[in-house]
Amino acid sequence: MDPSVVAAMAKWPNVPDCHGWLSLDRRGQWRLQGKPVAHAGLADFIGRNYERHDSGAWFMQNGPQRVWVALDATPWVFHLGNGETLLTHTGLAVEDAQAAWLVDGESLCLSTEFGPGMVDDRDLPAMLERIQTAAGGPVGEDLGSDNLFVLVWSGKKLPLQRCTTEQLREIGSFRPMP
Numbered sequence: 001m002d003p004s005v006v007a008a009m010a011k012w013p014n015v016p017d018c019h020g021w022l023s024l025d026r027r028g029q030w031r032l033q034g035k036p037v038a039h040a041g042l043a044d045f046i047g048r049n050y051e052r053h054d055s056g057a058w059f060m061q062n063g064p065q066r067v068w069v070a071l072d073a074t075p076w077v078f079h080l081g082n083g084e085t086l087l088t089h090t091g092l093a094v095e096d097a098q099a100a101w102l103v104d105g106e107s108l109c110l111s112t113e114f115g116p117g118m119v120d121d122r123d124l125p126a127m128l129e130r131i132q133t134a135a136g137g138p139v140g141e142d143l144g145s146d147n148l149f150v151l152v153w154s155g156k157k158l159p160l161q162r163c164t165t166e167q168l169r170e171i172g173s174f175r176p177m178p
Contacts, residue, residue, distance in 0.1 A: 001049050001061055008063035015064040019178065022046070022060060023070040027120050028077030028089025047090030052115065057178035068178030073165075074109060075174050076117025080126055084154050088114055100151040100158040103168050108151075110158075116172030127151070131160060 023031045030037040030046050037043045049061045050069070058069045077089040086094040092114065099111040108119040108127055119127050131139050134148040149160040163171065 001051070002045070005049055005061050005063055011064065013064065017059075018062070018065055018067040020070075022067050024058075024072060024075075024077070024089070026073045026077065026118065027122070028079065044091075050090060052174070053178075055178075056173050056175040058174070059178065070178070071174070071176040073107070073176075074116050074118045074168070074172065076112070076114050078110060078112075078117045078119050078123075080119075080123040086110075086112075086153075088117065097151075097153050097156065097158060099161065100153075101161045101163050101168060101171070102149075103163055104165055105162075109168055109172075111172065116168065116174060134159075 021033055023034070025031055030043050037046065046060050050058065051061065052058055052075065058071060058075050060067045060069060078094065079087050079089065081087050081093075086097065088094065094110075094112045094114065096113045097110045098113075101109045103109050103118075107121075108124060110117055110119065128139070130152045131149050132152060133139060134150055139149060150157040151160050152158075169176065
């Protein structure tokens with residue numbers, strides 16, 4: 001959290017929370033009242049002060065005011081960088097992918113050191129190339145079947161589990177709406 005934010009919280013401890021203004025879309029774009037945040041400095045500030053509450057809801061601490069974030073999908077959105085690099089929507093490098101899910105048969109989600117996140121749909125074709133059968137063969141047209149698959153990422157073979165959006169929220173201990 002930014003030092004200026006911490007100082008403002010100490011100076012004004014009883015500022016009411018803000019609801020309904022900030023959201024995170026499925027591609028990792030911050031939105032204020034439904035409109036994309038286009039200013040890079042503001043987007044970076046939001047990202048640096050973005051945190052999880054004990055309740056499973058997510059917020060951005062804006063000085064003394066807590067601004068609750070509505071999540072269109074997951075708390076994190078992952079983007080492919082160069083090579084074996086995976087980045088959060090806030091620009092943090094993912095070092096440890098621990099689990100993978102195919103959610104509702106259409107989204108790829110990962111559990112990382114930051115928590116659960118969805119892979120940006122624009123990066124799915126490249127990620128799908130990293131999915132293989134449990135025996136190490138190509139997936140082909142079988143991804144929709146009940147066969148066992150793995151996601152090969154950074155030298156690991158992560159079993160590709162299947163779940164629904166609701167199950168992922170329970171697995172990842174997050175709430176999409178504060």
